Amino acid sequence: xxxxxxxxxxxxxxxxxxxxxxxxxxxxxxxxxxxxxxxxxxxxxxxxxxxxxxxxxxxxxxxxxxxxxxxxxxxxxxxxxxxxxxxxxxxxxxxxxxxxxxxxxxxxxxxxxxxxxxxxxxxxxxxxxxxxxxxxxxxxxxxxxxxxxxxxxxxxxxxx
Amino acid sequence: xxxxxxxxxxxxxxxxxxxxxxxxxxxxxxxxxxxxxxxxxxxxxxxxxxxxxxxxxxxxxxxxxxxxxxxxxxxxxxxxxxxxxxxxxxxxxxxxxxxxxxxxxxxxxxxxxxxxxxxxxxxxxx
Numbered sequence: 343x344x345x346x347x348x349x350x351x352x353x354x355x356x357x358x359x360x361x362x363x364x365x366x367x368x369x370x371x372x373x374x375x376x377x378x379x380x381x382x383x384x385x386x387x388x389x390x391x392x393x394x395x396x397x398x399x400x401x402x403x404x405x406x407x408x409x410x411x412x413x414x415x416x417x418x419x420x421x422x423x424x425x426x427x428x429x430x431x432x433x434x435x436x437x438x439x440x441x442x443x444x445x446x447x448x449x450x451x452x453x454x455x456x457x458x459x460x461x462x463x464x465x466x467x468x469x470x471x472x473x474x475x476x477x478x479x480x481x482x483x484x485x486x487x488x489x490x491x492x493x494x495x496x497x498x499x500x501x502x
Numbered sequence: 503x504x505x506x507x508x509x510x511x512x513x514x515x516x517x518x519x520x521x522x523x524x525x526x527x528x529x530x531x532x533x534x535x536x537x538x539x540x541x542x543x544x545x546x547x548x549x550x551x552x553x554x555x556x557x558x559x560x561x562x563x564x565x566x567x568x569x570x571x572x573x574x575x576x577x578x579x580x581x582x583x584x585x586x587x588x589x590x591x592x593x594x595x596x597x598x599x600x601x602x603x604x605x606x607x608x609x610x611x612x613x614x615x616x617x618x619x620x621x622x623x624x625x626x627x628x
Contacts, residue, residue, distance in 0.1 A: 344609075345609035348608055348609050348612055349604065349605055349608060349609060352604040352608050353601055353604060353605065356597055356600055356601045356604065357601075359597060360593075360594060360597045363590065363593050363594065363597070364590070364594070367586070367590045414527060414530055414531070415523075415526060415527055415530050415536050415540050417520065417523045417527075446516070446547050447544060447547070448523060448540045448543045448544050448547070449540065450536060450537045450540045453537075453540075455544075479520055479523065480524075481524045481527070
C-alpha cells in the first residue's frame, strides 16, 4: 500500500514537470496582448514641456518614443501633420491632412527607440493642432494603427 | 530612424528597404533572429536621412547586405527551431524513462534507505 503511494507521488511530480516543460515550449514565444506604443516628449525629453508658441520657420525639437510589443519586427512610420480645432482624428480615422514630415524606424519585438524630431512650420497660425500619427508598413500595405498624439500651439510671425 | 526626404533615389531606396523588411519579417516568422538585421536597416534609414549621394549609396549597400543575409538567417532560425523541438522531445523522453525507473525501483530504494537509516535501532517489547 505504502509502495503504491510512493509511486503515485513520484509519478505525479514527474507529470507536473512534463506538463510544465510542454506548456513552456508552447507559450514561450507567444505574445498574449500585442501592442505598439507612441509617446511624444518635449525638447527636454519630458511629457509636459511642449512648445506653446514658436516663430514661423523656427525649428523646434520633439522626441518621439516608439515601442514594439507586437511579437514580431515592425516597420513604423510616424507622420507629423498640422491640423486645427476642426481636425478629426481618432483610433480608426487618421487626420485627413498632408504629411508635414515622416520619421521611419524598424524595431524588433521588445525594442524601443526615442527619435529626435526637428520640426518647423512655414506659416503663422493660432491654435495649431500638431499631430503625430503612427503608421505601420506591412506586406498588405501601409496602414494607420490607431495610435496618435497631439498638442496645441501657436505659430507667430517674427516681429519686423 | 530617418526623416522623410525628397528625390527619386530616396523614394526608391525606401521602397527597396520596405521589400527587404518584408522578407525579413517573413524570415522571422520562420524562426530567424532578425535583431541585428533590423539594427542594420535602421542604420540605413539614418544614412538616407542625410540625403547625400555617398550616404545613399552606403544605405543601398547595407540594404543589399541585409537582403543577402536573409537566407542564412532563415536557415539558422529553422535549425534553432529544430533544436528546440529536439530538446523538448529529449526532455519528455528523459521524463518518461524516469517515470518507468521510479515505478519499478523507487519503493525498493526508499525501503532500503529507510532500513539503512535504522540499522542500529533495537526493538524492545514491553
